[in-house]
Amino acid sequence: MANFATHTGVAAALGSSLATLLVVSDQLSLPASMALLVFFVAGTLLPDVDVDKARPVRWLFNIFAVIAMLIAIALVQPGLETSTSIWSVSEPQLPGWPVLVAALAAWLITRYPLAWFFQRFTRHRGLCHSLLVGLLWGLGWVYLGLEHLAVDPLLVWLQGVAIFMGFILHLLLDEIYSVDLEGVRLKRSFGTALKIYQKDFLFGSLMALIGVIILIWLLPWPHEMLTWMQLWIR
Template sequence: MYQDAFSAVPRPAPPFRSSVSSVADFKTHISVSTLTGIAYGYWGVTTQSMTLENGMIAGGLCSVSGMLPDLDSDSGVPLREISMFVAAVVPVMMIQRFRDYGLSHESMALGAMLIYVAIRFGLFEFFKRFTIHRGMWHSLPAAASAGLITYLVTPCESDGVRAYKAFGVVLGFLVHLILDEIWAVEVGVGRIRTKKSFGTALKFFGSDPISNVGIYAILFGLIYTAWSDNEIAARLRERAKYDLTAPGWQIDADPSPGSWPQRGWTKPNLQDPAWQPPQFGIGNSTSDESRWK
């Protein structure tokens, strides 16, 4: 009887037990990154003289990139959502670069299909098989790499607009990492405790040396490519301009004299009494005797 009486009394919860999840979930990440993207797009349009279209694109990139770090998670939701989005959007963003290379419409369509297949069934399969959750993809160099990739696939006449869009991706990536670190802190009664996952998101190096070397090799390669991107693009545009396989540059298959263009002058008839030699300003007479008098 006494046991039943005491069991009715509610027991205090442990100091660090909380109804909040131990990690920020998918909805939290996408909601916060979306709000950040709206603010970022508004800032670019109102203070940086960006067009409304560029502001909306940068804000959308910031929103979607809030899912990027979870590509290495065990849950398939972020991987599925971001893979379909990136595989569909990247070929569209590459249209201007295809035009710079002088590709035909058929070549553009083929290139877009190849990029979609490579991203959808190649790149993201690599993430699924060879990455671990909270590995080096959850890191600051990974955020910089995502921004540089965005810079390369979004060619524009202004480098400032490209950098604005690329930083939107970096910002969304950083929002995700910051939320992971915030959720790794537990606030109890009068004290604060950090979990084992604290410090595994906002980091420069991980515990695996091979992963560290790999991510920094990718980062430095992207830095070099982005630095020389304008020069490379200029060379490719010049090459496309003088493409010898384009119509008009081929050698005529019929080199016979009959196919040669006709000359614009004819040999004068010296026997014609009406013919007069041209005057060269030396004298009115063209005879040798009068020329030297």
């Protein structure tokens, strides 16, 4: 299994190259390209979210907590992400404390009870290492970005793809490190990292499949991304 440094190092190198290409070819702005790099690297950490008390888990649940905080703010104060008038003393729309309480509660619940529950009832290289869950992460972010965070449709779809591609990179690196090139043999861990679903956890795999189907049903057709890709290829 590749270690944390290998996963993040390879992801950063590949993601930086792609981000640079997008900027140089004038396909995306620098901030948008850098955001894709962040999502790509984050995607490489996601399969290890089930490792108890590991550094990727702490990083990931800190990120999840921030996202939960942003969603809570958007729900309590719609339009806050696009307007600064709420912070104006002369034009208050809502007291500041409901927003702060919602944000703090969302952060604490996600960072501690949810993280504990997730690590307690998952095992490493289980369902979280399946492509079904990788699709859930990518499509789930697209749904959150479109429905709650008002992210640009093109950018949020590209970010979802970046998450999924980073997720696949992690699985591929784990499989590569399961090959002992010096002894020309396969380690016992070979074949456990890259899989479509978890064979010995069919219920969980079925729930993940249902989640993917529901998200595909709810999400709009990615016209913006497909048009962007066609223009880039030309």
